[in-house]
Amino acid sequence: MSRIVVAGAVIDAGRLLLAQRARPEHLAGLWELPGGKVEPGETTAEALRRELDEELGVEVTVGEAIGAPVEVAAGVDLVALRAELVTGTPQPREHLAIAWVDADELAALCARGVVVPADTAWLPDLDALLRGE
Numbered sequence: 001m002s003r004i005v006v007a008g009a010v011i012d013a014g015r016l017l018l019a020q021r022a023r024p025e026h027l028a029g030l031w032e033l034p035g036g037k038v039e040p041g042e043t044t045a046e047a048l049r050r051e052l053d054e055e056l057g058v059e060v061t062v063g064e065a066i067g068a069p070v071e072v073a074a075g076v077d078l079v080a081l082r083a084e085l086v087t088g089t090p091q092p093r094e095h096l097a098i099a100w101v102d103a104d105e106l107a108a109l110c111a112r113g114v115v116v117p118a119d120t121a122w123l124p125d126l127d128a129l130l131r132g133e
């Protein structure tokens with residue numbers, strides 16, 4: 001059975017929330033959409049709400065999927081969902097840092113190779129959202 005990892009595209013005022021991974025070693029220092037593994041019995045939306053609370057201390061509402069799922073490892077699919085902040089200011093509890101980036105800054109980070117490789121597949125979708133199309 002395949003496992004799902006869910007990641008959140010939190011967008012506020014034309015900027016996307018990115019988080020810088022602290023682990024594992026091959027991903028440490030790279031920027032990602034924050035999220036984590038969906039636990040048995042959870043929906044992807046429930047898992048994303050739990051992960052963003054645990055990792056960043058924020059409450060979100062979860063929206064539609066962005067782009068297509070990406071296989072990050074054998075039998076592990078990564079899914080991105082839109083999310084909106086309801087309460088709280090994101091704090092990096094498990095990440096090295098967080099950043100709010102606009103469309104140009106996101107493209108520049110992808111071009112520099114400092115975004116988690118799987119997430120770069122969503123660049124066109126995220127770019128369109130950030131530019132309000």
Ligand SMILES: Nc1nc2c([nH]c(=O)n2[C@H]2C[C@H](O)[C@@H](COP(=O)(O)OP(=O)(O)OP(=O)(O)O)O2)c(=O)[nH]1
Binds near residue numbers: 005032033036
């Ligand atoms: N959260 C997240 N994980 C990603 C992204 N891109 C990507 O390849 N991954 C990979 C890294 C990890 O192998 C896996 C998710 O790991 P995680 O560390 O975020 O999940 P978790 O919080 O449930 O982790 P854990 O405490 O169970 O170790 O998916 C992304 O944008 N967000």
